[in-house]
Amino acid sequence: MKLSKTNFLICLDCAKNAWLKIHRPEVYKQKALSSFEQNIIDTGNQIDELARGLFPGGVLVESRDDAEYTKKLMENRTPVIYQPVFATERYYAVADIFVFNPEKNVYDLYEVKSSTSTEENGGRKAEDYLIDMAFQKNVLNDLGVEVGTLNLIRLNKEYVRRGELDLKKLFLIENLTDKVNEKLEDVKNKMEGAYELLSNENEPKGHCDCILKGKNSHCTTSWYSNSDLPEYSVHEISRIGTSKKKLAELVDSGIFSIKDVPEDFKLSDNQRRQVDTAQSGKEYIDKKGxxxxxxxxxxxxxxxxxxxxxxxxxxxxxxxxxxxxxxxxxxxxxxxxxxxxxxxxxxxxxxxxxxxxxxxxxxxxxxxxxxxxxxxxxxxxxxxxxxxxxxxxxxxxxxxxxxxxxxxxxxxxxxxxxxxxxxxxxxxxxxxxxxxxxxxxxxxxxxxxxxxxxxxxxxxxxxxxxxxxxxxxxxxxxxxxxxxxxxxxxxxxxxxxxx
Ligand code: SF4
The missing domain is CATH 3.30.420 (Nucleotidyltransferase; domain 5)
Structure with a gap:
C-alpha cells in the first residue's frame, strides 16, 4: 500500500474511516455522494484548472500515478508542471503546480485551494492546508528533491468581478514555507503512524470514537461502525455535540436511546423539550405564543x-x-x-x-x-x-x-x-x-x-x-x-x- 495525501488527511480526522476507505471500499462508498459533496469536488477541480492560468504554458502530468514522467519533466527543467506526481515506497502525493526558479535552480510548489479561508479567518482549515503541504514536502524530502518556496493559492474573498476575470486579483498567493517547515517533523511522525495503521489488514478494534460526538460529526460510514445504535439515539439530541460532558455521561451510563434519557437528566430547555416529545410521542404547542x-x-x-x-x-x-x-x-x-x-x-x-x-x-x-x-x-x-x-x-x-x-x-x-x-x-x-x-x-x-x-x-x-x-x-x-x-x-x- 502507498499512503496518499488524501487518505492521510482522512486518517487524521478518523483512522477507522480511512481504514474502511482503503480496505472496505464497498462500505465507504455505500452512501453515494450528495450533489452538494459532488459540487465541492467539481468546484475544486475547476479552481485547480483556473489557477494554472497564473503560470501559463505548463505541461500537465495526465496520469495520477506517473511519477516517472514527472521525473523526466523535472530533469529537463520544464518551466511549469501541472499535477506533478511523487511516490516513495510508502507515500504518494500529487502537487498542484510546480514552477522552476532558474535563479535558485529549484522548483517552487504551489498548492491550490478553492476556499477563501486564511490563517486569520480559517481556523482549522488553514491548519489543514499547512499539514497538506507538509505531507508533500516530506515526500519530496524522502525522494531527495530540493524544493524552493511552498505557496498556497486560494480565492480572494474581496475580489469583485468587473469585466473579464482578473486571475491576479481573483487569487491570493501566500508563501507559507516557514510555517510548513515548522510542521514537518510532527507531520512525518503522523505519516508513519498512519502508514502502520492503514497498511494493517486487520480492522481497528474498539469503540468508534464518534460514540462521544453528536450526529453531525458522524461520518458516512457511521451506519457500519455504529450499527448497534437505536434509530433515534441520544446523538440526535439538538446540540448534544457541543456539550460533550452530557453525551459522555449518557454513554457511560449505557443510555443510547433518546427514549431512555432519565427525567432528571440535566439538559437545556430545547433539549429537554425534544426528549420529552420523543418520549411522550406528543406535540408541544404554545398556543398563546x-x-x-x-x-x-x-x-x-x-x-x-x-x-x-x-x-x-x-x-x-x-x-x-x-x-x-x-x-x-x-x-x-x-x-x-x-x-x-x-x-x-x-x-x-x-x-x-x-x-x-x-x-x-x-x-x-x-x-x-x-x-x-x-x-x-x-x-x-x-x-x-x-x-x-x-x-x-x-x-x-x-x-x-x-x-x-x-x-x-x-x-x-x-x-x-x-x-x-x-x-x-x-x-x-x-x-x-x-x-x-x-x-x-x-x-x-x-x-x-x-x-x-x-x-x-x-x-x-x-x-x-x-x-x-x-x-x-x-x-x-x-x-x-x-x-x-x-x-x-x-x-x-x-x-x-x-x-
Ligand atoms: S463515525 Fe466517527 S469514529 Fe466512527 S468511523 Fe466515522 S468518523 Fe470515525
Whole structure:
C-alpha cells in the first residue's frame, strides 16, 4: 500500500474511516455522494484548472500515478508542471503546480485551494492546508528533491468581478514555507503512524470514537461502525455535540436511546423539550405564543422562496467568489381570509446574469403590500440586500421587501419554539416540519428533493450539460421543487392558524 495525501488527511480526522476507505471500499462508498459533496469536488477541480492560468504554458502530468514522467519533466527543467506526481515506497502525493526558479535552480510548489479561508479567518482549515503541504514536502524530502518556496493559492474573498476575470486579483498567493517547515517533523511522525495503521489488514478494534460526538460529526460510514445504535439515539439530541460532558455521561451510563434519557437528566430547555416529545410521542404547542406570532401578519400574504447557486468563480459583474446567484423564485399569494391561493414563479436559465430579470419578475408578481413570508429569513434578506447593492435602481424596492419579511421558521426554532413534534427530531428544517404537520405533502416523490440538488441542476442547465429535451425536464423539476417549498409554507401556516 502507498499512503496518499488524501487518505492521510482522512486518517487524521478518523483512522477507522480511512481504514474502511482503503480496505472496505464497498462500505465507504455505500452512501453515494450528495450533489452538494459532488459540487465541492467539481468546484475544486475547476479552481485547480483556473489557477494554472497564473503560470501559463505548463505541461500537465495526465496520469495520477506517473511519477516517472514527472521525473523526466523535472530533469529537463520544464518551466511549469501541472499535477506533478511523487511516490516513495510508502507515500504518494500529487502537487498542484510546480514552477522552476532558474535563479535558485529549484522548483517552487504551489498548492491550490478553492476556499477563501486564511490563517486569520480559517481556523482549522488553514491548519489543514499547512499539514497538506507538509505531507508533500516530506515526500519530496524522502525522494531527495530540493524544493524552493511552498505557496498556497486560494480565492480572494474581496475580489469583485468587473469585466473579464482578473486571475491576479481573483487569487491570493501566500508563501507559507516557514510555517510548513515548522510542521514537518510532527507531520512525518503522523505519516508513519498512519502508514502502520492503514497498511494493517486487520480492522481497528474498539469503540468508534464518534460514540462521544453528536450526529453531525458522524461520518458516512457511521451506519457500519455504529450499527448497534437505536434509530433515534441520544446523538440526535439538538446540540448534544457541543456539550460533550452530557453525551459522555449518557454513554457511560449505557443510555443510547433518546427514549431512555432519565427525567432528571440535566439538559437545556430545547433539549429537554425534544426528549420529552420523543418520549411522550406528543406535540408541544404554545398556543398563546403562536397567536401573538401570527397576529402582526398582514394580508395579502406572500409566501416566497428563492433558489440560488454559490459560484466559486464570480460569473457576472459585481459578484464576489461564492456569492449566491439568485436564479429562481416561487410565490404563493393569499389576498384575504376568503380568497383562493394564487401561484407565480420565475426561473432564469439564460446565459447572462439573472439579477435584473429576477428582480423585474419579482416586482411584477409580488403584491405591493402585506407580509412576505419566508423560511429562515436571513437567507432571502441577504440575497435581496446583495441584489439591491448590485442594481442600485432596485435598492429601495429590495429594502422594502425586506422590511415586510416575516419568518415562518421562528415558531419551530431554538429558544423561540412554539411548536414541537416528535418527528421534527430537534430540527427546524422544513424538510422535517412538513411531513410531520402536513403528511399528504412530500418532497419524496419529486425529482429534486433538496436545495443542493436544485442548485447543482441549475448550474448544469446553464453550463449546457443537458440536451434541449432534458433541459426542459430539469427546468420543470426545479419549478416543482420550489413550488412545493412555498406551498409547504402555506400549509404549515394553516396548521399554525388552526391551533
Ligand atoms: S463515525 Fe466517527 S469514529 Fe466512527 S468511523 Fe466515522 S468518523 Fe470515525
Amino acid at each position: 403562536i397567536v401573538e406570532f401570527l397576529q402582526n401578519w398582514k394580508y395579502p400574504l406572500s409566501f416566497l422562496d428563492y433558489e440560488t447557486y454559490p459560484s466559486a468563480v464570480p460569473r457576472y459583474d459585481g459578484y464576489k467568489p461564492y456569492q449566491q446567484i439568485t436564479f429562481q423564485f416561487s410565490l404563493h399569494v393569499i389576498d384575504s381570509h376568503e380568497s383562493e391561493l394564487e401561484h407565480f414563479d420565475f426561473i432564469y436559465t439564460g446565459s447572462g446574469c439573472p439579477d435584473e430579470h429576477f428582480t423585474k419578475a419579482l416586482e411584477v408578481h409580488l403584491p405591493k403590500k402585506g407580509s412576505v413570508v419566508v423560511w429562515n429569513q436571513s437567507f432571502e434578506k441577504s440575497r435581496n440586500e446583495e441584489i439591491g447593492q448590485r442594481l442600485l435602481e432596485y435598492h429601495d424596492f429590495m429594502q422594502k421587501v425586506n422590511d415586510r419579511i416575516v419568518d415562518l421558521m421562528i415558531p419551530f426554532y431554538g429558544k423561540t419554539t412554539m411548536y414541537d413534534h416528535p418527528a421534527f427530531k430537534g430540527s427546524a428544517s422544513i424538510k422535517y416540519v412538513l411531513p410531520a404537520l402536513v403528511p399528504h405533502l412530500s418532497y419524496k416523490n419529486l425529482y429534486i428533493q433538496e436545495g443542493g440538488t436544485a442548485s447543482d441542476t441549475w448550474n448544469r442547465i446553464v453550463s449546457g450539460e443537458y440536451s434541449e429535451e432534458d433541459k426542459n425536464v430539469k427546468i420543470q423539476a426545479l419549478k416543482d421543487y420550489c413550488h412545493l417549498d412555498t406551498l409547504a409554507m402555506v400549509e404549515i401556516w394553516k396548521v399554525l392558524k388552526s391551533v
